[in-house]
Amino acid sequence: MITSQLHPRDQLVATMQRIYRLRMTTTSGGNLSICEPDGRIWITPARVDKGALTPDDIVCVLPDGRHEGRHPPSSELPFHREIYRRRPDLRALVHAHPGALVAFSMCRQLPDTRLQSHVHQVCGRVAIAPYACPGTQALGDNIAATFATGADCVLLENHGVVVGGRDLQDAFQRFETLEFAAQTLNRAATLGKLNVLPPASLSVDTMPAYRELPAHPSTSREAELRQRLCAFVHRGYQQRLLISTAGAFSARLDGDEFLITPRRRDRLELELSGIVRVRGDACSAGQQPSRAAQLHAEIYRRHPGVGAIINAQPAHASAFCVTDTPLSTHTIPESYVVLNDVVKLPFLRIVEDAAEIASKLTLEKSPVALIANEGAVVIGRTLLEAFDRLEVLEATTEALLLARPLGPVVNMPPSAIDELRRVFSIA
């Protein structure tokens, strides 16, 4: 289902459900709106359980101020209206109180979006608006004035965040990306000094041009791989291993031919037909593969045993990518057996430095690499093996972060590691 093709009422319900399921709002907090070209504003209602919203609950506010619907509009209507008045390019707004961004709003700090280039590109300029009482025109004026400076994401002091977009999907994706970045920054703050990308590395990423692959009949193997890829992408999204705007999954079909997730599509809305077939510098007609396709091609070419590859930026593992803190997998047997030793690489570009990244990975000794200010690259013989590695990587880094306030971590001794290598036939 493509949410952006639905009626505004249904878009608002689907998006609120998604935000609630992801625990980025509470039952009572948060509101969403869509502004139509004729000035009508569709908005979530006041005092209705956000976990059980239906399309009939949505309110339509007319340009003359009257409203249609069975509930009054959100008490935050004043700021929605004021932002649309001052920023006509914005057609949808997301307001909520997600934990990591609220932490920044309470400390009156801005999350630094230079931690990863995709965050910087998706979120645009981030600013903070002075505190005012909820529901008041004063709060509306403060937020709208901050949006008027060109910011697309505005934190509210001691309150939460408002994010705008050209449509609701755009606003949601920006909101989710900023909250996820804030979670990463929050975790990184417990590890050490944050490293950010210099301006040159934040500029628009290059995207290689692809020729069209000739049409061909689909095989049962291709159909099966498409289904598996889709299922793992959705599962990865639910498990918060990836978000709507970042993460690439691929699986090898045959030789140097593979299937990969498309460029710039909401990962949760991925459908079988959206998956792109790639061979060399050609891909299925009318589609664009993920930007990571060139890196995946290089890895498949260099490592014949690799059957699947994942690029992702889960929040705990990413905290280790934006600080210099070393990551040891000698913590529990599962971590060492599944991940072996994780390679930490300096910042490398997914497209331009594909060959260098590919050369650092091996199925036997180093199937997981963390690239500074980029994220994790994970390889496996099968999709399940690669996915499991990503999940264990995130669980391992989460446990390491949870252990920090408890005291120093005691690694397993070399004798225990040697025993694991013997018992589990690790090279």
Ligand SMILES: [Zn+2]
């Ligand atoms: Zn609020």
